[in-house]
Amino acid sequence: xxxxxxLNNPQHFKQCASAMTEEDTLLLIExxxxxxxxxxxxxxxxxxxxxxxxxxxxNNAEWQTKDYQGFVQLTLDCDKSVSWL
Amino acid sequence: xxxxxxxxxxxxxxxxxxxxxxxxxxxxxNQGHELKRVFFYADGVLVASRINCPPSxxxxxxxxxxxxxxxxxxxxxxCVTVAMKRGITNATEAERNAxxxxxxxxxxxxxxxxxxxxxxxxxxxxxxxx
Numbered sequence: 001x002x003x004x005x006x007l008n009n010p011q012h013f014k015q016c017a018s019a020m021t022e023e024d025t026l027l028l029i030e031x032x033x034x035x036x037x038x039x040x041x042x043x044x045x046x047x048x049x050x051x052x053x054x055x056x057x058x059n060n061a062e063w064q065t066k067d068y069q070g071f072v073q074l075t076l077d078c079d080k081s082v083s084w085l
Numbered sequence: 086x087x088x089x090x091x092x093x094x095x096x097x098x099x100x101x102x103x104x105x106x107x108x109x110x111x112x113x114x115n116q117g118h119e120l121k122r123v124f125f126y127a128d129g130v131l132v133a134s135r136i137n138c139p140p141s142x143x144x145x146x147x148x149x150x151x152x153x154x155x156x157x158x159x160x161x162x163x164c165v166t167v168a169m170k171r172g173i174t175n176a177t178e179a180e181r182n183a184x185x186x187x188x189x190x191x192x193x194x195x196x197x198x199x200x201x202x203x204x205x206x207x208x209x210x211x212x213x214x215x
Contacts, residue, residue, distance in 0.1 A: 008101075008215070029105060030101045030102070030105060031101075068111075071112070072116060072118070075210050075212055076209075080211075083213035083214065085213075
């Protein structure tokens with residue numbers, strides 16, 4: 001079952017990543033977008049563009065970005081979503 | 086087209102979650118999907134007070150939810166137990182508990198966790214914002 005993990009707290013990345021399998025997808029939102037500046041990008045990792053821009057990080061990130069339209073689509077492409085709070 | 090419900094636990098005064106949920110709701114509605122219910126739980130229920138009065142140059146989350154829900158005909162439901170605990174009440178609950186007033190915004194309703202379970206069962210996707 002493909003799960004979308006939505007992470008909004010950068011301090012919870014390790015726990016969240018350890019719960020994920022290879023077929024799962026990660027989306028960083030809110031303060032967790034700061035991680036896109038620190039961690040290596042991956043094919044199943046995405047970051048919310050609006051929240052990156054709001055924090056002045058839009059040019060630094062090599063991560064794949066999603067806008068809100070892409071965010072909604074990700075929730076549909078996966079079977080369910082888990083918000084890792 | 087899919088049916089969505091949202092679970093919002095984010096405190097409207099101290100976190101971004103309510104803004105994120107509103108953006109997500111607006112986007113899915115613009116895409117032609119259906120929003121069945123937004124269920125507010127934990128500190129998320131604080132947004133349901135009609136006497137929330139942010140400064141005029143700040144975003145009014147209560148009014149934004151209310152306007153969106155009326156425009157697109159979806160439900161705004163706050164959990165009764167956590168709402169009462171935080172002083173968010175409708176007239177019926179206020180009377181039952183001998184309180185001097187009520188403050189639930191008319192666009193919102195307060196109900197039990199069963200409404201969250203039902204939203205999960207009757208929607209294709211439930212997305213949580215905390």
